Amino acid sequence: MTLPPIVQAFVLHFGEMGGRWGVNRTVGQIYALLFLSDRPLNADEITEALGVSRSNVSMGIKELEAWRLVRKRHLPGDRREYLEAPDDIWQILRTLAEERRKREIDPTLSLLRDILMETPTSAEERHAQAKMRQMHDLIELLTGWADDVQRLDNDSLAQLLALGAGVSKLLEVKSKIAVFASGKRRNISQEDPS
Amino acid sequence: MTLPPIVQAFVLHFGEMGGRWGVNRTVGQIYALLFLSDRPLNADEITEALGVSRSNVSMGIKELEAWRLVRKRHLPGDRREYLEAPDDIWQILRTLAEERRKREIDPTLSLLRDILMETPTSAEERHAQAKMRQMHDLIELLTGWADDVQRLDNDSLAQLLALGAGVSKLLEVKSKIAVFASGKRRNISQEDPS
DNA sequence: CTGAGATTTCAGCAATGACTGAAATTACAG
DNA sequence: CTGTAATTTCAGTCATTGCTGAAATCTCAG
Known part of the structure; x- marks a missing residue:
């Protein structure tokens, strides 16, 4: 070498x-x-x-x-x-995110979906299933978010990252104005009311 | 079993x-x-x-x-x-993010910092170093963002996730109003002007 | 203290994964 | 087509990692 x-x-x-x-x-x-x-x-x-x-x-x-x-x-x-190797570093980031998700997350999401179709037959199973639903819902929230962010152009993505925790300030404002609510919202709560 | x-x-x-x-x-x-x-x-x-x-x-x-x-x-x-196993699923998420970062990212960031101190001695090295600087800057941007998000409480985090790509709309508004710009901003560009 | 129960360490074996060289396949210039 | 260069496949070997049982260490009730 x-x-x-x-x-x-x-x-x-x-x-x-x-x-x-x-x-x-x-x-x-x-x-x-x-x-x-x-x-x-x-x-x-x-x-x-x-x-x-x-x-x-x-x-x-x-x-x-x-x-x-x-x-x-x-x-x-x-x-x-x-x-x-493609040299748009933002595109590399998107590719990595997609491929890792495909390998590390999707199989689990699929299994969780299957298991959540089953009807529990004991208290132990009911508890286990509730935990799995929590995990499932969180993963869906994360991957849904990732899907959205995935589609942002490089500049918007850079802006988002630069914003950091500042986003929480922005969220406060948003909740007060309530006008920007655009199309698809997602379920926020992760608590399972079973 | x-x-x-x-x-x-x-x-x-x-x-x-x-x-x-x-x-x-x-x-x-x-x-x-x-x-x-x-x-x-x-x-x-x-x-x-x-x-x-x-x-x-x-x-x-x-x-x-x-x-x-x-x-x-x-x-x-x-x-x-x-x-x-702790059962706050949001906390689990934070822990996983921290630990994976520690194992998968920090060592590389450290190496990149070291290499970027060196003075390149050829065109080939100069190009390689420029690529490494791109990678370094992107990783810093990502980990800085992660640091910030890490500190959000569960509800804010859930809100952020539910927002998805809607954040770009919010960013547009932000750039127009320019009042919310709070404290620490980060460098947005990833292009190296070398 | 003492000793029985509980946990950790570690040397050796088992399983898995990575790498090589040789053979097979593919691609294409003439 | 044909022959040669380029690439891929794959069986065998090597290297790494995971797992076990036995021994060592730790912990605490009596």
């Missing part, structure tokens, strides 16, 4: 963090490399830069495509495939 | 999802069990319910304590330790 020191440090770090982020070391390293690169790289360049096997790179790329974090491109007069 | 079917389904699911959430199967199962339980459980009850070894349960509990997702309690006239 002959990379500039700061690039190498970042690549190695992403490799180590990969585990915590739900991908393996090589996948983390490939993404880091592509993210920092000022031009698309082909698989052999990646293999060379990271010092791993060509097949490992192939599998890593496949996974990054599944995450929609890299794109394949073709350069004129070169049969090889080149890879690049 | 002799648990009510819906409890068992939920526990097994949490076990399987554990991997994606950064904990092992047993840890996921223990948490699921405690979350659904209507009373604190001792380690032997957990061992019995999950059909795993006592030592495995001990290690799992230790990890859940490190995540601050469970508490130890003592019942009068019983030497054993009992465990319970």
